[in-house]
Amino acid sequence: xxxxxxxxxxxxxxxxxxxxxxxxxxxxxxxxxxxxxxxxxxxxxxxxxxxxxxxxxxxxxxxxxxxxxxxxxxxxxxxxxxxxxxxxxxxxxxxxxxxxxxxxxxxxxxxxxxxxxxxxxxxxxxxxxxxxxxxxxxxxxxxxxxxxxxxxxxxxxxxxxxxxxxxxxxxxxxxxxxxxxxxxxxxxxxxxxxxxxxxxxxxxxxxxxxxxx
Amino acid sequence: xxxxxxxxxxxxxxxxxxxxxxxxxxxxxxxxxxxxxxxxxxxxxxxxxxxxxxxxxxxxxxxxxxxxxxxxxxxxxxxxxxxxxxxxxxxxxxxxxxxxxxxxxxxxxxxxxxxxxxxxxxxxxxxxxxxxxxxxxxxxxxxxxxxxxxxxxxxxxxxxxxxxxxxxxxxxxxxxxxxxxxxxxxxxxxxxxxxxxxxxxxxxxxxxxxxxx
Amino acid sequence: xxxxxxxxxxxxxxxxxxxxxxxxxxxxxxxxxxxxxxxxxxxxxxxxxxxxxxxxxxxxxxxxxxxxxxxxxxxxxxxxxxxxxxxxxxxxxxxxxxxxxxxxxxxxxxxxxxxxxxxxxxxxxxxxxxxxxxxxxxxxxxxxxxxxxxxxxxxxxxxxxxxxxxxxxxxxxxxxxxxxxxxxxxxxxxxxxxxxxxxxxxxxxxxxxxxxx
Numbered sequence: 001x002x003x004x005x006x007x008x009x010x011x012x013x014x015x016x017x018x019x020x021x022x023x024x025x026x027x028x029x030x031x032x033x034x035x036x037x038x039x040x041x042x043x044x045x046x047x048x049x050x051x052x053x054x055x056x057x058x059x060x061x062x063x064x065x066x067x068x069x070x071x072x073x074x075x076x077x078x079x080x081x082x083x084x085x086x087x088x089x090x091x092x093x094x095x096x097x098x099x100x101x102x103x104x105x106x107x108x109x110x111x112x113x114x115x116x117x118x119x120x121x122x123x124x125x126x127x128x129x130x131x132x133x134x135x136x137x138x139x140x141x142x143x144x145x146x147x148x149x150x151x152x153x154x155x156x157x158x159x160x161x162x163x164x165x166x167x168x169x170x171x172x173x174x175x176x177x178x179x180x181x182x183x184x185x186x187x188x189x190x191x192x193x194x195x196x197x198x199x200x201x202x203x204x205x206x207x208x209x210x211x212x213x
Numbered sequence: 214x215x216x217x218x219x220x221x222x223x224x225x226x227x228x229x230x231x232x233x234x235x236x237x238x239x240x241x242x243x244x245x246x247x248x249x250x251x252x253x254x255x256x257x258x259x260x261x262x263x264x265x266x267x268x269x270x271x272x273x274x275x276x277x278x279x280x281x282x283x284x285x286x287x288x289x290x291x292x293x294x295x296x297x298x299x300x301x302x303x304x305x306x307x308x309x310x311x312x313x314x315x316x317x318x319x320x321x322x323x324x325x326x327x328x329x330x331x332x333x334x335x336x337x338x339x340x341x342x343x344x345x346x347x348x349x350x351x352x353x354x355x356x357x358x359x360x361x362x363x364x365x366x367x368x369x370x371x372x373x374x375x376x377x378x379x380x381x382x383x384x385x386x387x388x389x390x391x392x393x394x395x396x397x398x399x400x401x402x403x404x405x406x407x408x409x410x411x412x413x414x415x416x417x418x419x420x421x422x423x424x425x426x
Numbered sequence: 427x428x429x430x431x432x433x434x435x436x437x438x439x440x441x442x443x444x445x446x447x448x449x450x451x452x453x454x455x456x457x458x459x460x461x462x463x464x465x466x467x468x469x470x471x472x473x474x475x476x477x478x479x480x481x482x483x484x485x486x487x488x489x490x491x492x493x494x495x496x497x498x499x500x501x502x503x504x505x506x507x508x509x510x511x512x513x514x515x516x517x518x519x520x521x522x523x524x525x526x527x528x529x530x531x532x533x534x535x536x537x538x539x540x541x542x543x544x545x546x547x548x549x550x551x552x553x554x555x556x557x558x559x560x561x562x563x564x565x566x567x568x569x570x571x572x573x574x575x576x577x578x579x580x581x582x583x584x585x586x587x588x589x590x591x592x593x594x595x596x597x598x599x600x601x602x603x604x605x606x607x608x609x610x611x612x613x614x615x616x617x618x619x620x621x622x623x624x625x626x627x628x629x630x631x632x633x634x635x636x637x638x639x
Contacts (some may be wrong), residue, residue: 031581037633039588040581054485059267061276063487064550071551078553088636124277125284127291142360147568149577151362155244155253162252207250210301272480274489337490338497340504355573364575368457368466375465420463423514 015190017076019107022100024049024077027144028084029095034148042081044144049077052140056115056132060122101201109194112137112165113186116172130169137165137193158207160200168193228403230289232320235313237262237290240357241297242308247361255294257357262290265353269328269345273335314414322407325350325378326399329385343382350378350406371420373413381406441616443502445533448526450475450503453570454510455521460574468507470570475503478566482541482558486548527627531590535620538563538591539612542598556595563591563619584633586626594619 027048031041050067057065067074087093115136119129138154138161145152154161171192175185199205240261244254263280270278280287300306328349332342351367351374358365367374384405388398412418453474457467476493483491493500513519541562545555564580564587571578580587597618601611625631 032636034577034582035635036582037584037635039592039633040578041636043581058271058484059278061274061487065485068550068554071553074553085636089634124281127284127287128281146359146362146572147578147581149362149572149575151247152253152360155256155360156247156249158250166252207252208302209248209250210245210254210298271484272491274487337494340497340500341494359572359575362575364460365466365573368469368573369460369462371463379465420465422461422463423458423467423511 015106015110016073018103019110020049020073020076021080022103022107023111023140024080025084025095025100026104026141028081030144030148032088038085041085042078044147045077045081047147048140048144050074050140051143052111052136052138053114055139055143056118056136059132059135060118060124062118062122102198105194105197105201106190108137108161108165108197109168109190109192111140112168112193113172113189116169116189117186120176126173130166130173133169133172134162134165138162158209160205160207161197163207164193164196164200167196228319228323229286231316232323233262233286233289234293235316235320236324236353237293238297238308238313239317239354241294243357243361245301251298254298255291257360258290258294260360261353261357262286263353264356265324265349265351266327268352268356269331269349272345272348273331273337275331275335315411318407318410318414319403321350321374321378321410322381322403322405324353325381325406326385326402329382329402330399333389339386343379343386346382346385347375347378351375371422373418373420374410376420377406377409377413380409441532441536442499444529445536446475446499446502447506448529448533449537449566450506451510451521451526452530452567454507456570456574458514464511467511468504470573471503471507473573474566474570475499476566477569478537478562478564479540481565481569482544482562485558485561486544486550488544488548528624531620531623531627532616534563534587534591534623535594535616535618537566538594538619539598539615542595542615543612546602552599556592556599559595559598560588560591564588584635586631586633587623589633590619590622590626593622 024045027044027046028041030048031044034040036044050065050073053066057063084093112133114133116129116133118136119132120126124132141154142152145154168189172185172189175188180188237258240257240259241254243261244257247253249257263278263286266279270276297306325346327346329342329346331349332345333339337345354367355365358367381402385398385402388401393401450471453470453472454467456474457470460466462470476491476499479492483489510519538559540559542555542559544562545558546552550558567580568578571580594615598611598615601614606614
């Protein structure tokens with residue numbers, strides 16, 4: 001999924017694991033809230049963690065999927081489902097909102113950057129590349145919500161989420177256009193997305209709606 | 214999306230733009246009704262305008278997508294989102310129902326014909342080609358409704374919509390079988406779909422349901 | 427979809443028809459319950475019968491789809507829609523719950539086995555192959571429920587369904603690993619899935635939830 005080859009592989013891998021865990025947890029907790037059984041909860045974990053990247057790979061016609069090429073990420077989510085279900089049953093899983101929001105913002109930043117990069121490698125126009133970045137970052141959560149029979153939070157929450165990813169996507173394009181080194185581009189994009197998201201949460205920014213429009 | 218090469222390109226292009234605008238507007242207005250934010254509204258516009266054709270391209274394994282090959286259609290929808298959101302905020306967007314229905318019927322006719330044609334080019338059996346036509350015309354709206362967390366109107370509205378597209382699809386097959394020129398086939402198919410749809414609206418035709426079945 | 431070539435083709439074909447009819451009927455009846463029109467009801471029939479296998483084929487990048495390669499299965503579902511709608515209108519369709527559950531369990535077993543087999547042919551890791559089996563067997567029903575605007579029963583029903591398919595999928599892997607003949611592997615997998623499902627229904631097994639978790 002993420003071949004920013006000039007990063008230190010360890011840094012890349014760490015962010016990758018953090019982002020995947022955060023996204024999967026959001027799915028698992030949504031399934032628990034909806035009183036699903038173990039299958040439903042696991043599907044939601046997988047959808048949230050891998051849905052966006054899988055949709056991107058289908059749209060780009062890329063195979064193998066990143067979770068087939070790096071099958072250890074699949075095992076990670078399987079293990080996470082198992083562990084968190086046991087902890088929930090024991091009443092021992094208390095995940096702080098702050099920790100989740102931070103990890104989720106990191107995941108969003110990474111997934112957007114990886115989506116833009118894949119689309120550029122596939123020679124797509126820049127506007128399409130930014131769309132693919134946003135799809136990669138946001139549509140896992142959209143699928144999670146649709147599978148829960150809820151209106152996707154990303155569409156109606158009015159807290160900037162996809163919009164931050166959009167900015168980070170354009171930052172990636174901008175960095176490429178300036179011919180920065182690959183790892184600088186990726187870092188700048190992730191910093192933009194994640195930073196804006198954290199600022200938005202801290203200062204409670206709101207997007208307008210068109211209710212009386 | 215639409216390579217009826219023997220049409221005058223201008224006529225084809227005009228219908229294409231009208232249809233895309235009508236479909237995108239239906240998504241934008243649905244998002245506004247659901248009080249979504251700017252991201253949700255834009256996604257709905259894109260889903261409604263490009264969802265059916267994209268699904269068709271995925272099913273036929275065709276790349277690039279038509280909105281990548283003709284990236285100006287993408288910009289058209291982006292501009293439409295921007296303009297209509299500004300107009301809505303100013304309270305200046307009053308789109309007549311009649312105008313929307315006419316444009317939507319035109320779009321349906323065009324998208325069905327283009328779907329059938331793509332599937333025939335891919336050598337698929339005629340029954341599959343008609344299905345692909347209906348999918349291209351109707352599933353953008355279906356995805357829009359699912360993303361809004363509503364039962365798709367196309368499934369339960371009881372006004373003939375997909376059924377008109379179905380007739381138009383078979384008209385395409387019939388014309389091909391009679392060896393008509395490409396532009397005549399396309400025109401006959403679009404006239405069938407769009408004409409039936411407008412008649413259905415004018416005379417308020419209803420499909421039966423099976424409620425007491 | 428199912429090339430267990432060493433089975434007697436007749437046995438294979440019989441199970442295939444039974445499973446497809448059972449799945450399609452579940453979609454048709456769901457559409458009727460939701461008071462859809464003839465288009466919605468037919469789409470639900472198709473989604474339930476072909477949705478899981480089509481998703482698997484998209485994920486594996488396999489073309490033609492099994493319902494294009496075996497276009498008679500498509501006609502079967504079309505005919506089934508027509509006949510059951512006529513019978514429902516006449517008040518003559520009384521399908522026993524027991525018969526449906528048995529046919530559905532057979533279909534589940536067959537579709538899971540065919541999904542695992544396709545993924546193994548595509549050289550995917552075994553854990554991915556089992557996932558593909560479960561997707562093939564279960565996601566037709568998931569799409570049916572999402573299109574009805576309901577939370578998927580497979581996620582929240584708390585009766586083992588996907589879990590049975592999961593066991594049957596691993597049985598397939600186990601048989602392959604022991605180098606059993608192809609038809610024995612397939613039969614063992616189907617027997618596991620279908621058998622567990624029928625036992626679960628008979629003894630009313632329940633999966634726990636995490637409501638107070």
